[in-house]
Amino acid sequence: GGYTQSPGGFGSPAGTQAEKKQRIRSQNIVPCTVSQLLAAEQVDETFRIRDVEISQVTIMGIIRHAEKAPTNILYKVDDMTAAPMDVRQWVDTDEAGGENVVVPPGTYVKVAGHLRSFQNKKSLVAFKIMPLENMNEFTTHILEIVNAHMILRKNLMAGSRAPQSFPTGLGDAGGYGGGGSLPVNGLTAHQSQVLNLIKNCPVPEGMSLQELKLQLHNMSMSTIKQAVEFLSSEGHIYSTVDDDHYKSTDAE
Amino acid sequence: MGDVHELPRPRIAIFFLAQYIGQPVCFVGRVEKIHPTGKLFVLSDGEGKHTTVELSEPLDEEISGVLEVVGRVTNQATIMCMSYVQFREDKSPFDLELYNEALKIIHEFPEYFPFG
Numbered sequence: 001g002g003y004t005q006s007p008g009g010f011g012s013p014a015g016t017q018a019e020k021k022q023r024i025r026s027q028n029i030v031p032c033t034v035s036q037l038l039a040a041e042q043v044d045e046t047f048r049i050r051d052v053e054i055s056q057v058t059i060m061g062i063i064r065h066a067e068k069a070p071t072n073i074l075y076k077v078d079d080m081t082a083a084p085m086d087v088r089q090w091v092d093t094d095e096a097g098g099e100n101v102v103v104p105p106g107t108y109v110k111v112a113g114h115l116r117s118f119q120n121k122k123s124l125v126a127f128k129i130m131p132l133e134n135m136n137e138f139t140t141h142i143l144e145i146v147n148a149h150m151i152l153r154k155n156l157m158a159g160s161r162a163p164q165s166f167p168t169g170l171g172d173a174g175g176y177g178g179g180g181s182l183p184v185n186g187l188t189a190h191q192s193q194v195l196n197l198i199k200n201c202p203v204p205e206g207m208s209l210q211e212l213k214l215q216l217h218n219m220s221m222s223t224i225k226q227a228v229e230f231l232s233s234e235g236h237i238y239s240t241v242d243d244d245h246y247k248s249t250d251a252e
Numbered sequence: 253m254g255d256v257h258e259l260p261r262p263r264i265a266i267f268f269l270a271q272y273i274g275q276p277v278c279f280v281g282r283v284e285k286i287h288p289t290g291k292l293f294v295l296s297d298g299e300g301k302h303t304t305v306e307l308s309e310p311l312d313e314e315i316s317g318v319l320e321v322v323g324r325v326t327n328q329a330t331i332m333c334m335s336y337v338q339f340r341e342d343k344s345p346f347d348l349e350l351y352n353e354a355l356k357i358i359h360e361f362p363e364y365f366p367f368g
Contacts, residue, residue, distance in 0.1 A: 078257065
């Protein structure tokens, strides 16, 4: 299957090999609190918050401190859940203006970036820092954090109970090529549920949209169709007798 | 600024004040009244309840609208303010009631929104 490109460049001068691995592994961008990031456990190149793998994250907080250096700007971003976190934004030295504007302390911002750990100290390498214009976004963000972590954890738990469909840990062979399969496989909760049902369908012509709707009480037909469209375009499923019937591309 | 800014400061509404006596907190509320001395002001939360916020130094500027206060809860369940920030409302008003509802959720699920 394919993966969605992350917005913007990576900014970090770390080796491209490591960056590519990360891109394949965690395509989700997960809203987090600073406390969650600080508590994340690291195994090799991977970070996990309560067993949920994370790489690209968003945080929202207030800038307490900003320090400009020739190649980067170092911010301290505070979201009240812990001490302020170091957020580094690499400056594109080829471009004049634009990226080099320092966001002033006292500004609430949304940061999108990658979690890093160096000498046991966590930090973020930001690929996007946006001042908040509407503080209601902050309220939404804190709700999204609870929602995202709850769903990711539920996916994880569901995955470990399902036979063979989802990997139970790092290094398990799974349905996705390259880099090994991981609990958080880049699909939303809806897409995962739809894919799971299709994968486990024993019928030769595959699973029909009507059958999916019957089994997935909480999903509208349009949501199911959207999920099927996405999974099909990514190569996880293919249509069989007609556009209403799908099978999984993974041999079970 | 002071040491509380290096600690977790749970976001609370007035409902939670009594549980956080002596602890660092973060409180968001609307300015209702400012005492003439400038050392005290009253904030309301999303449920319309009021609390008193004390300052060690008098205010040196006008405050209005929605404030986010970082401080410690006193024994009288007021807030001793260490720092504050005004929420910008130039583009959109801040929905304090919705924020209050969000607080209930994050307090209900501390495993998904940990403070510290």
